[in-house]
Amino acid sequence: MTDLLTSIQAALGLPPTPVTFTSSGALPSAFAVTDLACASIAVAGQAIGELLHRQTGHLPGLEVDRRLASFWFSTSLRPTGWSVPPLWDPVAGDYAARDGWIRLHTNAPHHRAAAESVLGTCADRAAMASKVAQWASSDLEQAVVDAGGCAAEMRSLQEWQAHPQGRAVNAEPLVRFTHGHDLPGKTWQGSVARPLAGIRVLDLTRVLAGPVASRFLAGLGADVLRIDPPSWNEPGVVPEMTLGKRCARLDLHDKVDRGVFDNLLKHADILLHGYRADALERLGYGFAERQRLAPGLIDVCLNAYGWSGPWQNRRGFDSLVQMSCGIADAGMHWKHADKPTPLPVQALDHATGYLMAASAIKLLSERLSNGQGGSARLSLARTAKLLIEHDPGTAEPLRPEDAGDQGVLVEQTPWGPAHRLQVPMKITDTPLQWVLGASELGAHRPQWW
Numbered sequence: 154m155t156d157l158l159t160s161i162q163a164a165l166g167l168p169p170t171p172v173t174f175t176s177s178g179a180l181p182s183a184f185a186v187t188d189l190a191c192a193s194i195a196v197a198g199q200a201i202g203e204l205l206h207r208q209t210g211h212l213p214g215l216e217v218d219r220r221l222a223s224f225w226f227s228t229s230l231r232p233t234g235w236s237v238p239p240l241w242d243p244v245a246g247d248y249a250a251r252d253g254w255i256r257l258h259t260n261a262p263h264h265r266a267a268a269e270s271v272l273g274t275c276a277d278r279a280a281m282a283s284k285v286a287q288w289a290s291s292d293l294e295q296a297v298v299d300a301g302g303c304a305a306e307m308r309s310l311q312e313w314q315a316h317p318q319g320r321a322v323n324a325e326p327l328v329r330f331t332h333g334h335d336l337p338g339k340t341w342q343g344s345v346a347r348p349l350a351g352i353r354v355l356d357l358t359r360v361l362a363g364p365v366a367s368r369f370l371a372g373l374g375a376d377v378l379r380i381d382p383p384s385w386n387e388p389g390v391v392p393e394m395t396l397g398k399r400c401a402r403l404d405l406h407d408k409v410d411r412g413v414f415d416n417l418l419k420h421a422d423i424l425l426h427g428y429r430a431d432a433l434e435r436l437g438y439g440f441a442e443r444q445r446l447a448p449g450l451i452d453v454c455l456n457a458y459g460w461s462g463p464w465q466n467r468r469g470f471d472s473l474v475q476m477s478c479g480i481a482d483a484g485m486h487w488k489h490a491d492k493p494t495p496l497p498v499q500a501l502d503h504a505t506g507y508l509m510a511a512s513a514i515k516l517l518s519e520r521l522s523n524g525q526g527g528s529a530r531l532s533l534a535r536t537a538k539l540l541i542e543h544d545p546g547t548a549e550p551l552r553p554e555d556a557g558d559q560g561v562l563v564e565q566t567p568w569g570p571a572h573r574l575q576v577p578m579k580i581t582d583t584p585l586q587w588v589l590g591a592s593e594l595g596a597h598r599p600q601w602w
Contacts, residue, residue, distance in 0.1 A: 158191075164327035174217050175218045176221075177549065178220065179219070180223050180226075180496075182484065183487035183494075184541065185546065187551070193507035193508055195215065198215045199511070213580050214580070220552060226499075230572075232571045237388075237392050238388040238389045240260075240389035241389070246278065247481075252290055254492065255306050255307065256472060256476045258470050267301045268302045303470065309479050313478045318459065318462045322458070322532070328531055330528070331527060331529075334525070346374075349373040352370070352374070354378070355423070355425070356379040357380055361471065361502035364390070364394035366509035368394060371589070372586060376601065377397060377398040380401055380403050381401075381594050382402065394591075395591045397587035398589065400593065400596050401600075424450055431466045440452070444526075453531075457474055457534065469534075472495060472499065475496060480537060508536065515529075559572040
């Protein structure tokens, strides 16, 4: 745990401040998943502590609960009388190809359509399996990617290290910071209780990693406005990930909506985005244009496979990166299984999300002090490298969740009442709490308060 935490602190330029970790146990895995959960949450909390230290002269204490951190890396929501929709499309998952394993990610309709344009229409997993079995895994991966879909052949750790994209990711820092131009300093409007009050976060992220970051920022008082395209939906994760946010829709191909977006961006303090490396550029919102529209903007972005190398513009998700970089293969050997064995939770997504939040807070703290904006780039594949390099050690299993782990407040959501698990992190006098419950995508107007 100490080595992992120290590595992340160094990557973020944070001092090696001690953190108190409570409870014991770990998620079952070939890798240090619970340690990664604790360390990534801790550095996000430490970033807030450093901001408060700069603004008030007092450094608060920080405590992270190992059990709760592990549970939050799965889901924090506990519905009452209703169920969250399935996370996965019926044909998404791992398949045996002619010479190995491949994972197809088909949750988005256009990603399923891309896979079926290669394999043919498949009504169920059995039909998909029979068609995948006729392909070599590497050929099918490339064909689906070329069709605009998402797929990943299962590679070993050694194969990934030798792969051009693996070598490219190995050469990248965990977080790549770039500092912007000096501007008049922004006045801190927050307080010890709500340190990010008055900070506007424009969230263009989807699914898990980016939404984890914006959820954390919202819990500390930030005004988070999430923007989705008109037809996008992710019903299996919306109740979990829209906590604390307002959610609107804009079509960035539409002239009127682009004008609305330009105005939102001009008045944003932090932009979070998880588009592929070239996507915003093709929409006319490249880095230089974003900085022109919003001088001093804190620009934090992630992608799946890194920011250099042949796959830097490839579509990807946590489960695909686990297949590509050797995690699923190593898990299979660790468990003595006959099929890919991923991490017990989507830890790359969650950890990268907290690292994004920590990066945004660090840049904000600097902007409040010296008026200098900046940007940060992260990737799921680089977070995977961090996890792979650290020894999981040995630990007893986590004590199972019980009713006492849930908060006492009832969250009223569009789907029904729910409880959230107690938060895994305690910052002295700075409670992590959300004013808004989860909401449907597109439930709000695309405007700041």
